[in-house]
Amino acid sequence: GPVRAVAAVDLGATSGRVMIGRVGEGVLELEQVARFANGPVERADGWHWDVEALWTHVRAGLAEALRREPTIESVGIDSWAVDYGLLRDGELVAEPFHYRDERTARGVDAVHAIVPFEQLYRRNGLQFLPFNTVYQYAADARLAAAEASLLIPDLFAERLTGRRVAERTNASTTGLLDVHTGKWDTELAAMLGIPASVLPPLVDPGETVGHATDLGGLPVVAVGSHDTASAVVAVPMSSPNAAYISCGTWGLVGLELEAPIVTDAARAANFTNEGGVDGRIRFLHNVAGLWLLSETVRAWSEADGAPVDLGRLLAAAGSVSVPARLFDADDPSLAAPGDMPTRIAALLGREAPGRSERPMFARIIVESIAQAFATTLRAAGALADREIDVVHLVGGGALNTLLCQATADRSGVPVLAGPVEATALGNVLVQARALGAFGADASLTDLRARVAAAFPPRRYEPRS
Numbered sequence: 001g002p003v004r005a006v007a008a009v010d011l012g013a014t015s016g017r018v019m020i021g022r023v024g025e026g027v028l029e030l031e032q033v034a035r036f037a038n039g040p041v042e043r044a045d046g047w048h049w050d051v052e053a054l055w056t057h058v059r060a061g062l063a064e065a066l067r068r069e070p071t072i073e074s075v076g077i078d079s080w081a082v083d084y085g086l087l088r089d090g091e092l093v094a095e096p097f098h099y100r101d102e103r104t105a106r107g108v109d110a111v112h113a114i115v116p117f118e119q120l121y122r123r124n125g126l127q128f129l130p131f132n133t134v135y136q137y138a139a140d141a142r143l144a145a146a147e148a149s150l151l152i153p154d155l156f157a158e159r160l161t162g163r164r165v166a167e168r169t170n171a172s173t174t175g176l177l178d179v180h181t182g183k184w185d186t187e188l189a190a191m192l193g194i195p196a197s198v199l200p201p202l203v204d205p206g207e208t209v210g211h212a213t214d215l216g217g218l219p220v221v222a223v224g225s226h227d228t229a230s231a232v233v234a235v236p237m238s239s240p241n242a243a244y245i246s247c248g249t250w251g252l253v254g255l256e257l258e259a260p261i262v263t264d265a266a267r268a269a270n271f272t273n274e275g276g277v278d279g280r281i282r283f284l285h286n287v288a289g290l291w292l293l294s295e296t297v298r299a300w301s302e303a304d305g306a307p308v309d310l311g312r313l314l315a316a317a318g319s320v321s322v323p324a325r326l327f328d329a330d331d332p333s334l335a336a337p338g339d340m341p342t343r344i345a346a347l348l349g350r351e352a353p354g355r356s357e358r359p360m361f362a363r364i365i366v367e368s369i370a371q372a373f374a375t376t377l378r379a380a381g382a383l384a385d386r387e388i389d390v391v392h393l394v395g396g397g398a399l400n401t402l403l404c405q406a407t408a409d410r411s412g413v414p415v416l417a418g419p420v421e422a423t424a425l426g427n428v429l430v431q432a433r434a435l436g437a438f439g440a441d442a443s444l445t446d447l448r449a450r451v452a453a454a455f456p457p458r459r460y461e462p463r464s
């Protein structure tokens, strides 16, 4: 058959991109059309996202994609989870907050006073993260007067099509979906005083959301709009006992399951049950990922008044010996933006590093992330009763050879690294399937076979 083309918008916490995806017999390709920086912006009332800047880049990127490839048949949008924009009189009420803004602590107390965490977990299956949307709502005075609340990809889909929907995989990160039925838990919303009217109708990946009038009526197709949902679509699972790590800003470490696990043990280990494409469950735990490195590099670059090059730093970090003393990458003190080297040094019980100590310090960060990955993999296997025999590491972290090798060494199982652009690929594949490019009943296994063929992963054997 012919090669079909789609456009994928993938917004990450540190960068966004617009891609052209091409799919056909033996063909699976991405062409990057636009890439732009993203990050927290500090305003008088806390940390936000500059969604208007993102929107400008998305629109320009899509226009350029259509110029380069006029045969594009649809567009799909994914981004980081949990954050939202409130609409009133059809307009965005205010700049969306960034999930790393600490105001959410208030919301946590307010929610748990009404519904204790244990009960919440049984209903929504989510690990405790202080920024789950439900806590953000509880700290957001603007909610009562809003017409609708739209998660970030849904917000952009609304701007393109005029349709207000909630794509289900991302909606599962709000804390307001019933983990067993995948429907809005309106009873929970009522208990928490969240007006059901702000929760839009749910749609599934593969459904058409609407048509983009400014783009010649191009269909906007729902994908796994939670970036991690799209990334997991493109994990080339090579064993029934495979685990994955989707590693960008976060390291999302876990398994794909057919049904949720909401046992006391899963709750105690703080494992989440997020909704995946085709009704699968992402059973995983959030570990701090490249965030620890990118914030460290940002702090050093500011101190130097010149950019510190991460690639060069990691190369130097590779030639220092493996440090004995590590820190807990999961420590809550590392969550907010700020002076990362000083905070990590505090956890290590030492002074912030001098210039000559930077490679060694970067090595400690990489090894600490890998150690947290290994610990979390072991917990996932034990909780789901699976003998994990391979770990697929996808996302930007797959470029970090030091991290991949350290993860293999510390977990004792081979790491298969790549694809780097798993999220964009998952976005493209779900659109292409909806177009009928693979036959309507193509399974996730079929999609993953195409990923494995087009992007053979790089193997890291564990060393003792």
Ligand code: LRH
Pocket (backbone or CB within 6 Å): 012, 013, 079, 080, 081, 082, 099, 226, 227, 228, 248, 249, 250, 252, 286
């Ligand atoms: C990764 C991610 C993750 C969420 C976090 C908010 O980008 O979507 O799955 O927990 O951002």
